[in-house]
Amino acid sequence: MSSIKPNSIKNIHKLSIAPMMDCTDRHFRMIMRKISSKALLYTEMVVAQSLIYTNEKEKFLDFNDEEHPISIQFGGDNPTILKEAAKMAQDWGYDEINFNVGCPSPRVCSGNFGASLMKEPEKVARCIESLKNSCNLPVTIKHRIGVDKDDSFMNLNNFVRHVANAGADRFTIHARKAILKGLNPKQNRTIPPLKYDLVKKLKNLNPELLIEINGGFTNINQSIEALSDFDGVMIGRSIYKHPLRWSEIDQKVYGINTKSKSASDIIFSLIPYIEDHLTNGGKSWDICKHLINLVEGIPKAKIWRNQISIKSIKKELDINYLRKLTSKLKEMGY
Structure with a gap:
């Protein structure tokens, strides 16, 4: 495994719009790009295996030039398949690749990817290594603070260190654990309590790592406050349901002197x-x-x-x- 390289992404994205299934398609991303010229946009999760074997690759990969900077999120657990997917993402012109280890959907977990992979840090590390070795793009990861009863800080820190040593460039951490049995995906976004302090402790223990916080942010001022502790903030449902409430991202977060749009x-x-x-x-x-x-x-x-x-x-x-x-x-x- 490679040694940890601090701040390996030169252009640190202070604010990003979370990948959300059935939400962050290319049309929504175009709307968001009209609201902010700087926020990092994400695709919906693309299952790497589906991408490799489909004859309609543009259906999964196409985006508009205006959407940059844009990251494609992959789900999967097979390093060989992820390797091929990474090459496609680079050839298609994406700015980053994100690896999904946070989705609690039963359909996703039954395929042994998403949040269930947090229980297998060695496998996640192999997947990250495969993605890193197959392209020149930054490779990031999105995950939870834990899964089911595997939710101790020690487990979280061990997971992050494993993945960091594999070369992950940024960690986006949803500050809730995932409960795979008993809660549906919607409930997993609200019922497990937010534990920002746990992610802050992780950042303090690993200051060389780029750590982005996710979960529960509903306005720009909250996000700016969080940036004093973390390298970035990811916004999800709030920005999808109330996009115009975030119309001052460029001014307040990035310091760009531009007029807010109606x-x-x-x-x-x-x-x-x-x-x-x-x-x-x-x-x-x-x-x-x-x-x-x-x-x-x-x-x-x-x-x-x-x-x-x-x-x-x-x-x-x-x-x-x-x-x-x-x-x-x-x-x-x-």
């Missing part, structure tokens, strides 16, 4: 992208199911969302109608 600004800027998607046979609902989350906390927001949703689902939404509804938002100052 919901109407963002939607108008996306119209060429939406028009292109529709022209190429895409469905309006593919994008609008994410777009509706931009409009909340304003007069008649629910009516606006319903109008967009119904028209999209019925395949009756055209660009002119979208412009008309968005112009109404603009007139109200939103």
Whole structure:
């Protein structure tokens, strides 16, 4: 195993948007890129084995140039397959590769990857080594603080040291343990208590490692406060459900002097992208199911969302109608 190389990622991403199944597809990522030019974006988890054996690789790999910086997240436990997946990710132009050791889904764990792999640090280390040796991209890992009863600080620290020695460039740690029997994935995001202090202790014991904190962050000020203890903060469901609440990421987190965008600004800027998607046979609902989350906390927001949703689902939404509804938002100052 290689020795630990401190701060091996030159461009440290202070804030990232978590990989979320059925959420962080390329359309949502385009919306987020209009909100922040700097936050690191992630794909949904891609099962490495599925990628290797499919004839539709672009379905898993395609993204838009505007999405950079972007990391692809892989799930798997076979170093040989992960090796091939890493080569594809590099050839496709991704900025990073992330290895999933945090998902508590029964479907994922039955394949012996995701959170269940935390119980096998040697296997995880082999997977990280295989990814590292197959490409020139940073290889990072996302995991929990523990699994089931294997939740002691000693186990967590041993796991991290094993993976660090294998060459992992950054650790994104969801500060909850995963309970694989008895809780579903949604419950695993809320019921196990958050233990930021445990991750802080880990960082203090391993100051040379890049450690990003994840779990429970609901606003920018919380994130900025966490950056005093950690190298980065990952935001999940809060940013998906309430994207506009995070419209000042570039200003407050990255110190960029830029004007915050309104919901109407963002939607108008996306119209060429939406028009292109529709022209190429895409469905309006593919994008609008994410777009509706931009409009909340304003007069008649629910009516606006319903109008967009119904028209999209019925395949009756055209660009002119979208412009008309968005112009109404603009007139109200939103």
